[in-house]
């Protein structure tokens with residue numbers, strides 16, 4: 001093609017909006033081209049925070065696996081600060097990253113950075129948390145987050161004795177007092193977790209088996225900004241003061257994440273729960289964080305949801321390699337995750353509910369934690 005012809009074709013494509021919507025790297029070759037060796041390619045990995053052990057594990061797994069394949073990795077944590085994450089991603093782009101893997105703090109806050117990535121033909125993989133409000137996100141790796149919510153609701157019913165672990169009907173009848181916690185509203189996963197849990201609990205609430213004593217059943221009321229343990233502890237304290245200081249007992253708490261569960265448990269313990277005469281309410285969780293796995297082993301927390309961060313990292317790395325070869329990674333869900341602008345092709349992994357009796361088979365036998373770490377409640 002002559003230069004003039006190429007320019008004419010480009011102008012035509014621009015006029016049709018093709019460049020704007022096709023430039024984000026999905027299926028297009030990376031800026032480094034197909035022939036670049038891994039050693040010549042840098043992958044920017046942007047993670048939300050190091051205050052939660054799961055994101056440390058995620059960052060470590062992604063970095064190690066990419067480096068094991070020869071890629072250079074620029075791993076950054078944003079301290080749960082939205083502007084910091086924006087600056088870090090900007091910097092990755094200006095320093096020539098060939099691909100980005102991003103777990104967003106606020107799913108809607110990265111549009112301008114991702115436009116810059118698209119302009120530079122840098123593919124973007126959204127890691128565990130869907131990036132919203134932009135067409136410039138090429139792939140999503142996560143778990144089935146609605147089903148995680150269903151599993152959390154189910155584990156609350158198991159903890160209360162309304163169901164058995166095999167989900168057959170339990171011997172308890174209720175009524176039980178419960179309270180509900182949700183995650184951070186700026187995280188797209190929050191609505192899926194809470195939605196799945198509430199769909200599971202709703203029939204029991206409607207027939208009076210479960211009573212949300214505070215009446216706080218809306219996601220906005222239940223939400224916990226930035227998934228903070230302290231924020232959850234404070235809300236639990238307030239709920240206990242307002243609704244349970246007349247001797248009424250609370251029997252269960254829906255929690256979407258282990259850090260939040262630990263805040264809830266601290267508030268309950270400070271209020272005198274967790275003794276032979278005043279048993280700890282059923283409390284759910286997510287992420288199999290080591291401190292919480294010990295609480296489950298000790299019979300303090302009921303359950304957690306185990307999402308294997310090593311496998312999530314593997315999927316992200318496989319998708320990254322495919323993009324860098326100029327191909328499109330294989331999705332196993334192309335309908336669920338609409339980010340407000342488009343449905344983002346997704347690869348969703350399975351997860352497991354962990355109770356006291358399967359800590360060994362699910363977490364220890366798989367090498368995720370050692371028996372010694374579980375006993376100490378600390379990673380080595």
Ligand code: GAL
Pocket residue numbers: 052054128129183187189227257286287307
């Ligand atoms: C969510 C994630 C959960 C939990 C939470 C708090 O996005 O899916 O597994 O880690 O963030 O970090």
